[in-house]
Amino acid sequence: MALERTLSIVKPDAVAKNVIGEIYSRFEKAGLKIVAAKMKHLSRAEAEGFYAVHRERPFFNALVEFMSSGPVTIQALEGEDAIAKNRELMGATNPKEAAAGTIRADFADSIDANAVHGSDAAETAAQEIAYFFEPNEIFSR
Numbered sequence: 633m634a635l636e637r638t639l640s641i642v643k644p645d646a647v648a649k650n651v652i653g654e655i656y657s658r659f660e661k662a663g664l665k666i667v668a669a670k671m672k673h674l675s676r677a678e679a680e681g682f683y684a685v686h687r688e689r690p691f692f693n694a695l696v697e698f699m700s701s702g703p704v705t706i707q708a709l710e711g712e713d714a715i716a717k718n719r720e721l722m723g724a725t726n727p728k729e730a731a732a733g734t735i736r737a738d739f740a741d742s743i744d745a746n747a748v749h750g751s752d753a754a755e756t757a758a759q760e761i762a763y764f765f766e767p768n769e770i771f772s773r
């Protein structure tokens with residue numbers, strides 16, 4: 633197992649539902665440490681840049697619209713197998729398909745408003761963390 637970092641976002645729907653703490657608590661109980669954190673209302677351009685890999689997808693516009701619709705919290709999580717562990721805690725993209733007890737099963741309303749983002753691989757995790765955090769904003773523990 634490798635010590636990894638991953639980029640996590642609590643999306644606008646979950647911030648509006650007042651469950652930031654509940655979600656942070658799941659990370660901590662699973663052994664993931666929050667090593668960087670901020671709250672931000674993404675501009676359209678910031679959301680477009682973040683999800684640039686999905687630019688050609690039919691859902692891109694809706695995704696950007698949603699991600700810039702209200703404040704989010706952005707955090708870097710650190711731990712053994714952090715990338716896969718976070719994806720496991722999140723559950724499937726579509727909350728209807730998410731396993732019981734996952735964040736999306738418990739807090740997401742739809743495939744668009746699905747509560748959280750998590751990096752999907754080591755390379756994207758590094759890029760995504762660098763997109764939002766300067767090295768001196770990350771506190772490895």
Ligand code: RTP
Nearest residue numbers: 691695724725743744745746748749750751752
């Ligand atoms: P995320 O990047 O937000 O962590 O989600 P994910 O890896 O589980 O899913 P991804 O394929 O990367 O898609 C990014 C976000 O786009 C929306 N989406 N809509 N209507 C659709 O078919 C569809 N597919 C994806 C979701 O909100 C997803 O989180």
Ligand code: MG
Nearest residue numbers: 749750751752
């Ligand atoms: Mg993704």
